[in-house]
Amino acid sequence: MEEDKLRRELQQLTPAQLRELLNASGHGQLLAHEKSAVDEQFVTKTKNEGNTFFRQGRLHDAISSYSRCIEMDTNNAVCLSNRAAAYLKLKEFDLAVADCTRAIEVAPTIKPFMRRATAHIALEQYEQAVADLMAALNFEPHNKECYAKLQTVADAATAVEQRGNGANVELRRAGVRAAVIYSVHGGxxxxxxxxxxxxxxxxxxxxxxxxxxxxxxxxxxxxxxxxxxxxxxxxxxxxxxxxxxxxxxxxxxxxxxxxxxxxxxxxxxxxxxxxxxxxxxxxxxxxxxxxxxxxxxxxxxxxxxxxxxxxxxxxxxxxxxxxxxxxxxxxxxxxxxxxxxxxxxxxxxxxxxxxxxxxxxxxxxxxxxxxxxxxxxxxxxxxxxxxxxxxxxxxxxxxxxxxxxxxxxxxxxxxxxxxxxxxxxxxxxxxxxxxxxxxxxxxxxxxxxxxxxxxxxxxxxxxxxxxxxxxxxxxxxxxxxxxxxxxxxxxxxxxxxxxxxxxxxxxxxxxxxxxxxxxxxxxxxxxxxxxxxxxxxxxxx
Structure with missing residues (x-):
């Protein structure tokens, strides 16, 4: 009973408070396995909660849930990528880029590259977007969404109002690459x-x-x-x-x-x-x-x-x-x-x-x-x-x-x-x-x-x-x-x-x-x- 009570009390602590308590008591190593079990259970439950909020369109609640997961497990690439998806919906593109970057550093997969590319396009950072889309294609060479985004970049670069503008040298460079990658997508x-x-x-x-x-x-x-x-x-x-x-x-x-x-x-x-x-x-x-x-x-x-x-x-x-x-x-x-x-x-x-x-x-x-x-x-x-x-x-x-x-x-x-x-x-x-x-x-x-x-x-x-x-x-x-x-x-x-x-x-x-x-x-x-x-x-x- 005392052990269950202690477990419940530990679950009420924030991740930072829990780690501080374990380290201060000298039991950090002794209870490492127990801590991991608590973390894993909490992270899984809270991540699923965030996913439910996201599907319901409760984006701020979803972000709060994902943030609690990330606070508990700073290297949780899935929660970082999912929080980035919520930021994209809210047009918080810089925050989405930051989360995707962290997710890629931990575990590079196609989703954070695609989401970061979406944010870069919205921020008109087209060269970075094309680089991310190229990386995404290494995971799925025939991803249709990826090629659609490349078309978006190529269209932006060839728009009449963009041509001849010296400030758009980077856009032109991105457009050239996007156009040729899209063109050869069938190999x-x-x-x-x-x-x-x-x-x-x-x-x-x-x-x-x-x-x-x-x-x-x-x-x-x-x-x-x-x-x-x-x-x-x-x-x-x-x-x-x-x-x-x-x-x-x-x-x-x-x-x-x-x-x-x-x-x-x-x-x-x-x-x-x-x-x-x-x-x-x-x-x-x-x-x-x-x-x-x-x-x-x-x-x-x-x-x-x-x-x-x-x-x-x-x-x-x-x-x-x-x-x-x-x-x-x-x-x-x-x-x-x-x-x-x-x-x-x-x-x-x-x-x-x-x-x-x-x-x-x-x-x-x-x-x-x-x-x-x-x-x-x-x-x-x-x-x-x-x-x-x-x-x-x-x-x-x-x-x-x-x-x-x-x-x-x-x-x-x-x-x-x-x-x-x-x-x-x-x-x-x-x-x-x-x-x-x-x-x-x-x-x-x-x-x-x-x-x-x-x-x-x-x-x-x-x-x-x-x-x-x-x-x-x-x-x-x-x-x-x-x-x-x-x-x-x-x-x-x-x-x-x-x-x-x-x-x-x-x-x-x-x-x-x-x-x-x-x-x-x-x-x-x-x-x-x-x-x-x-x-x-x-x-x-």
Whole structure:
């Protein structure tokens, strides 16, 4: 009886009074187990009481109950998180942030991260909100509420009244991250590679997009003998490929690590295949693939009347980009590549200078191309080092600058001499600048692929120090900050290099093939960037 009476009296004491009494009497250690039992019973009862009050909408009573629990057990993460939920209902956002922070320190789970993100959004602390939502997705990669909150941040950043306001640099940064995380929330969507016959498992091939929006494939190195066929992906089936009928006597030899780019004038665009490695080594020839029927193409080899000294050395692993000038004519810019003399730092253009559209007796079209090499305009001007296996993309013109080429990564003279530097080439000033980047800077790599969406560069895969990589990185060119894009862990893609990719008209990053040192891969996948594509223009710096 006396023991029960003592227990009841102890239960009336506050936690602080109870601990003080036990310590003062010298029985703190002797009664530790008893104290724990009293604490646990009290905390459970009071927490449940708080939960009942919360469901009834009696928020202040709920907070009082949770506070008594926390006073008894300062490390009770559940009560801290629940009290934060009540504070959110009362719009006491700073108090909610404080409680969630304590709960996360004790036991990080999804609820306090989500609740703290909600409070940060209400306080317009958008960068902190995105960081918390990223942490929450580590617990539940497909949490719908989390993605809805990311949309809220992206919408706030792209609101008309927010744009151009220098005070909202942090909001823009948060909006960029929120938009790309939301866009890739489905991860990689994988598909088989089929056909009758379909493409082999290849690396070093090129994918290119036709003016009809369809995806074509040419070249590459396969385990078995590779023919110089052109494949097209079926419009309504992301896994089925067909061979395109081709004609002409100037068919290029099968090759890998070449380039395929659009060239010509508006309304008469051709596809230019240049360089690469064939069975005879590096190839210097230029081949044009021109439409010959609604579904077929014709191969021709254009004339080049220039002196042999003006024609660049055969190369492979270069990067090429198709550029439209003010007259609507499309040229191919090329940088770098590996020649018999080693890697190159040449910046070249290839123009289609003349096309005779009337076909001769053999059905052939006559065409002439011309090369031009760019050199430094000013003594001492900076210039990218020689390389191969790099990427080169185009950033569009804006009110602040002309169109620019952007070069990233690649190999130096030695295959293990990989780079992760970023260079911009102003197409009007014809000057290079190197970017000093920050953030999640990618490890040095080569034989990756890259694409631009507005002022943002997306990089996938590549060969890094000891292996291939399967990560996606995004560079915000305006702020020179890198961001490693979080892909849901259950929808990642096999790491690879020497693959090819295109950005479709629908805003999807489509990847085919590639491989590792163990051999080529026969698969394809798409990453949906359409939401980011929609938001990108409003998020440009």
């Amino acid at each position: 990689w969507s994988k598909s088989a590679v089929r056909g009758n016959p379909g493409p082999a498992a290849v690396n070093g091939h090129t994918l290119f997009k036709g003016d009809n929006g369809r995806i074509y494939l040419f070249g590459g190195r396969a385990v078995r003998e590779q023919r110089p066929d052109v494949f097209v992906l079926e419009e309504n089936d992301n896994s089925s490929w067909d061979i395109i009928p081709t004609q002409g006597i100037d068919v290029p030899s099968s090759r890998a690590w070449h380039s395929t780019s659009s060239i010509g004038s508006k309304g008469s665009e051709f596809y230019c295949v240049y360089g690469g490695v064939s069975s005879r080594g590096e190839d210097s020839s230029v081949h044009l693939l021109i439409p010959a029927s609604p579904r077929g193409f014709q191969w021709i080899q254009p004339h080049c009347p220039q002196d042999s000294k003006e024609i660049p050395a055969p190369r492979s692993g270069h990067a090429a980009m198709s550029i439209v000038d003010g007259n609507g004519d499309r040229s191919v810019y090329m940088f770098g590549g590996r020649t018999k003399q080693g890697v190159s730092d040449q910046l070249l253009t290839l123009r289609l200078s003349r096309v005779r559209t009337d076909r001769d007796a053999h059905g052939s079209v006559d065409a002439t191309v011309a090369w031009e090499e760019f050199g430094p305009r000013e003594e001492g001007a900076v210039w990218p080092s020689a390389r191969d296996g790099h990427s080169m993309c185009l950033t569009p013109s804006s009110g602040n600058h002309a169109p620019r080429l952007i070069v990233f990564g690649g190999n130096g003279q030695l295959n293990d001499d990989r780079m992760n530097d970023v260079w911009l080439f102003d197409l009007e000033k014809r000057l290079w600048t190197v970017l000093q980047c920050s953030g999640d800077i990618p490890p040095p790599r080569s034989y990756h692929t890259a694409h631009t969406i507005g002022e943002f560069l997306f990089v996938f895969g590549g060969r890094i120090a000891e292996s291939e990589d399967g990560s996606v990185y995004m560079l915000d060119i305006g702020t020179t900050e890198w961001f490693k894009v979080p892909i849901p862990s259950d929808h990642t893609l096999t790491p690879r290099a020497w693959h090819s990719s295109v950005l479709t008209d629908a805003g999807k990053l489509f990847v085919l093939g590639g491989g590792t040192y163990h051999g080529p891969l026969k698969d394809s996948a798409a990453l949906d960037l359409s939401y980011f594509h929609l938001k990108a223009s409003s998020l440009s710096y």
